[in-house]
Amino acid sequence: MTMTAQDTALHVKPDPAGRTNEPGLSSWFRKHLTWMALAALLVGLVTYLAVTSMSGATDPRTLSARNPAPDGAMAAAGILGNHGVNVTVTDSFDQTMSALSGNDRATVLLYDPRGYLDRSQVEDLAAASDRVVVVKPRLKTLNGLGPGFRPGGVIPGDQTVVEPACSVEDATAAGSLSAQGSIFSGPKVCYTGRAESTGLYAASADGGVIVLGSTDILDNEHLALEGNAALALRSLGNNPDLLWYLPGVKDVAATDTTPTLSELAPAWLAYAGPWLGAVTLLAILWRGRRMGPLVFEPLPVVVKAAETAEGRARLYQDARAINRAAGNLRAGTLTRLARHFNLGADATADAVVDAAARRLERPGPEVRSVLVDFMPGTEGQLVQWAQELERMEEEAKNR
Numbered sequence: 001m002t003m004t005a006q007d008t009a010l011h012v013k014p015d016p017a018g019r020t021n022e023p024g025l026s027s028w029f030r031k032h033l034t035w036m037a038l039a040a041l042l043v044g045l046v047t048y049l050a051v052t053s054m055s056g057a058t059d060p061r062t063l064s065a066r067n068p069a070p071d072g073a074m075a076a077a078g079i080l081g082n083h084g085v086n087v088t089v090t091d092s093f094d095q096t097m098s099a100l101s102g103n104d105r106a107t108v109l110l111y112d113p114r115g116y117l118d119r120s121q122v123e124d125l126a127a128a129s130d131r132v133v134v135v136k137p138r139l140k141t142l143n144g145l146g147p148g149f150r151p152g153g154v155i156p157g158d159q160t161v162v163e164p165a166c167s168v169e170d171a172t173a174a175g176s177l178s179a180q181g182s183i184f185s186g187p188k189v190c191y192t193g194r195a196e197s198t199g200l201y202a203a204s205a206d207g208g209v210i211v212l213g214s215t216d217i218l219d220n221e222h223l224a225l226e227g228n229a230a231l232a233l234r235s236l237g238n239n240p241d242l243l244w245y246l247p248g249v250k251d252v253a254a255t256d257t258t259p260t261l262s263e264l265a266p267a268w269l270a271y272a273g274p275w276l277g278a279v280t281l282l283a284i285l286w287r288g289r290r291m292g293p294l295v296f297e298p299l300p301v302v303v304k305a306a307e308t309a310e311g312r313a314r315l316y317q318d319a320r321a322i323n324r325a326a327g328n329l330r331a332g333t334l335t336r337l338a339r340h341f342n343l344g345a346d347a348t349a350d351a352v353v354d355a356a357a358r359r360l361e362r363p364g365p366e367v368r369s370v371l372v373d374f375m376p377g378t379e380g381q382l383v384q385w386a387q388e389l390e391r392m393e394e395e396a397k398n399r
Contacts (some may be wrong), residue, residue: 003303007107008159008170015295016213018189023334026309030050041241042148050051050075054195055098057165061214061246062111062113062219062356063111063135063215063218063219063246064089064244064246065077065087065219065244066089068220070219070220070221071215071220071221072219072220073219073220073244075219075220075223076218076220076223076229076232077089077244078183078238079229079233080233080236081236081243083233083237084240085198085236085237085240085241085242086240086241086242087242087243088241088242088246089244090243090244090245091209091217091246091247091248091266092243092247092250092251093117093125093247093251096108096125096245096393097125097128097242098113099179099241099243100125100128100129103241104130104381105130105217105239105240105241106130106239106241106242106243107129107130107131107132107133107236107238107239107241107242107243107309108125108129108131108132108238108242108243108245109133109135109236109242109243109244109245109247110122110125110132110133110134110135110137110141110247111134111135111136111245111246112134112138112246113136113142114138114247115138115140115141116247116248116249116251116252117140117141117142117247117251118140118144118253119140119144120144121251121252121253122141122143122144122145122388123144123146124160125245126144126145126208126209126301127148129208129243130208130238131207131209131210131238131239132145132208132209132210133196133210133212133235133236134209134210134211134212135212135214135215135217135231135354136182136212136213136214136215137211137217138180139151140198140235142184142211143355145204145209145211146204146209148185148186148187148204149184149186149202149209149211150185150186151183151184151185151384152184152185152197152199153182153183153185153197153198153384153388154181154182154183154373154380154381154384154385154387155179155180155181155182155183155200155213155214156369157180157375157377157381160178160180161176161178162176162178162179162191162199163175163176163178163191164176164190164191164201165190165191165192165196165199166191166192166199166201168187168188168190168201168203170231170234170235171190171191171201171231171243173230173234174227174228174230174231174234175226175227175230176226176227177191177199177200177214177216177217177226177227177231177357178216178222178225178226178228179191179212179213179214179217179222180214180216181200181215181216182200182213182384183198183199183200183213183214184198184199184202184211185197185198185202185211186203186204186211187202187203187204187226188202188203188204188205189201189202190203191288192301199213200212200213200217201213201231205328210317212235216228216230217232218232235361242310251271259341271334303306307321311323317379320379322376322377322378322379322382323375326375326382326385328375329385329386330371330389330391333348333389333393334352335369337352337355337356337371338351338355338395339391339398340396341356341359341396343355349371349372352371353367353368353371353372356371356392356396356397359396359399360392360395361399367392370385370388370389370392373390
């Protein structure tokens with residue numbers, strides 16, 4: 001049976017908006033848009049993880065040879081490797097000592113900002129290697145390098161470029177540096193700050209131990225400035241093998257057994273403990289039920305000077321008031337030195353500086369730099385400068 005056009009029109013009902021009832025591609029896309037976005041995000045994450053794993057492991061630590069960030073040292077390690085130096089990254093003290101075993105032509109780069117290694121471990125590294133280059137060491141690490149190395153403060157903040165000012169071959173060939181950091185004293189000193197006896201570069205007499213006072217000499221951000229790269233490559237590339245060692249928590253020396261509380265306590269405590277307990281009980285029975293006289297406390301309350309100073313120091317620390325704290329330290333030091341030199345209460349800073357320079361037998365500009373001109377910019381510089389003030393004050397009083 002055939003159908004006419006009029007019958008066909010009765011079976012197909014148009015949509016009120018002019019669209020057919022069958023779903024199209026656009027409606028399907030809107031319906032599944034959320035799942036498609038999640039799938040795209042998952043594919044992107046898998047692709048990123050695959051590319052990261054193929055590109056090799058990275059290390060976010062400062063001065064790591066596998067860190068391409070500005071504070072890393074991948075550039076210096078790569079340049080040394082391209083010039084024939086076998087750079088080996090070691091992750092533990094035992095691994096480093098094992099690599100040094102039987103190798104008398106190896107250099108060790110040591111950067112231990114948290115002081116994980118103790119003095120004996122640092123001594124073992126220095127003895128086993130032909131050269132050890134230590135970057136910005138803590139006092140504990142510095143003591144393991146020998147009695148000739150001592151901290152000497154920091155490079156002044158206004159001194160951005162430092163000249164060698166020494167006869168060491170590596171330093172004179174490298175030329176000036178663009179670096180900020182700590183300065184040290186040693187048998188050989190280069191790149192001096194205010195005092196000629198300390199510098200950013202300190203080395204032993206035979207060159208077997210080198211102390212670099214700044215990470216700027218090696219990191220990726222500052223390697224291309226001035227002679228930083230030249231000094232880094234000459235200091236680390238003297239031997240065919242270089243061990244790049246950044247200690248971690250697992251290198252902290254630990255004892256085999258932990259002593260118990262009874263082993264730590266003295267022997268007489270076994271008898272004193274019960275006796276003190278009996279005395280305490282008798283004292284409670286004797287005075288526990290008696291009310292003592294009222295105690296009148298005079299006002300205002302007298303607070304010890306040490307407590308006041310400590311409280312004010314904590315307030316300065318919380319507020320990060322470095323300039324205010326530095327001003328108080330400077331004023332206190334000048335006042336005590338003026339009293340020690342019998343200069344009177346109205347003595348000026350210039351008079352104190354002249355008296356201190358004569359007593360310490362130092363150049364006047366050097367003493368003035370420490371007592372008057374230097375202004376710390378960070379809390380670390382404030383602490384080191386305070387130590388320098390204390391040393392200068394003690395030296396003046398002992399002469």
